[in-house]
Amino acid sequence: MEAGRQRQGRLWSNLKEVCDLLHIPSAVSVTTEELLFQHVQFKTGQRIHTIGQPFDTLYIVNSGFLKTVLIDEFGNEQVLSFPMKGDMLGVDGIHTRHYSSEAVALSDCDLILLPFKKLTALGRVHLELENMMYGVMSRELVREQAMIGMLGALSAEARVARFLVTLADRFAHMGYSAKLFNLRMTRHEIGSYLGLTLETVSRTLSAFNEIGLISVDQRTIGIKDAEALKTLRRLPPSRTRAKQLAAAKSKNEAATPAQLLAAM
Amino acid sequence: MEAGRQRQGRLWSNLKEVCDLLHIPSAVSVTTEELLFQHVQFKTGQRIHTIGQPFDTLYIVNSGFLKTVLIDEFGNEQVLSFPMKGDMLGVDGIHTRHYSSEAVALSDCDLILLPFKKLTALGRVHLELENMMYGVMSRELVREQAMIGMLGALSAEARVARFLVTLADRFAHMGYSAKLFNLRMTRHEIGSYLGLTLETVSRTLSAFNEIGLISVDQRTIGIKDAEALKTLRRLPPSRTRAKQLAAAKSKNEAATPAQLLAAM
DNA sequence: CGAGAGGTTGAATAAAGTCAACAAACGTGG
């Protein structure tokens, strides 16, 4: 299970470990020791690559959390993604040979370096590597399409709800709890990612907490009703919610998410 | 310049023609006649592929205009892109082996078929083909990132302005006029693409027309002040515009875009 | 020529953003 081994004070991974990390089925016959990829560690806040920097390597996240951002003409950050274990970074640099986004570590990180030249050269020998690349790039493309769909069509509440569900799924996929986890990013970063202001994110989380869909304590999120979050499109107006809560309280009962959402 | 030749009642293109179309520098030595890719024609309104359909081929647009869309759980279309000459379709199908979006012809179209199996097989022989694939996929990824940035950060007016500028650039790149062109899509489709309602798109175009940035006549758009459109972030409030227009009128002059935008 | 799709415009409404005050957590150095 230990992806990578110590050598010369650094970690290295072989091709099989890389494929496993990317969830790409690999039928590598010879797990040759020649095919080793170096690890690099980054501390919280460090930049992995910046916009415009010459592209030469891709990165795979082995551990830790990051954000990728665009910087617009007047310095405003637009968060594009929150890569974590198994995600690939730097693909946007292939086309122009310069990174078009910036990647920043949100926690201490361990990344695997994939020098692009080496990768394409190896791709001709180990053809699962080539298929891996196509698969990963296509997957990223689909993810971005989903993001565009979300930004184009969903309300603030639906965006936050989906964000939480997606995060929960990713944590589950990594073997962590999908019911209770810590956000690694600020409200501002979430807002930027979702095309909302940090206040709207904060208010929406509070509203979800109020009606019992989640519990919120700073960056600790508890998922209480994943199903409701998945299908949520719009919250009932707050006066309706207040009325329902009051009614429930007067009967000395806790209002259930189901009751509240029925008012939609 | 004629990309494709008649044969058995259909058109075929060789690798060099495909590369040229994609704007990928190709140094193919042997323009072997073995390496031919078939064309297919679609009429306006026809579907190239649908969501969930098994993936096996990529498409390159040789002529015509299309849209790609996602369909959400309750049948609403979300437009993802408006592919035209030189763009590639179907890349989203690689990952899951099923197309994740739907492509529809907005005009009569001529597309080149790239069977994916054949493509990857050839990629091992002609390595510029492999590089082409990486380049095209990375380019598409960067385009989608820009889209996310736009949807996340820009006002309705800025989105419409950028949309027009981008279209103009693409037309110019194809050898058409960047100053005067026809939209191939409805206001509804533009709105969906930009995350706006059709009414907002219509009003914004009218406002741009009113202050002289563009001329609008149904689907015919004339670009009058490309620079202003490129840098536009927000329009001055309409009462200010009304005042300025009235002031200009009283002096018997036409209000210039510069005057109006100075009020920002 | 008439039906239907596409487009424009206005008035009312709802959603999200802005501005501002405050509170809680963090981290650094005394």
Added chain:
DNA sequence: CCACGTTTGTTGACTTTATTCAACCTCTCG
């Protein structure tokens, strides 16, 4: 360990932006 300033998060009041609903117009194409 505590005091401090800084960053992050919450909440309220108000404003702005874009949507919704509706009426109406205008092309296009059977």
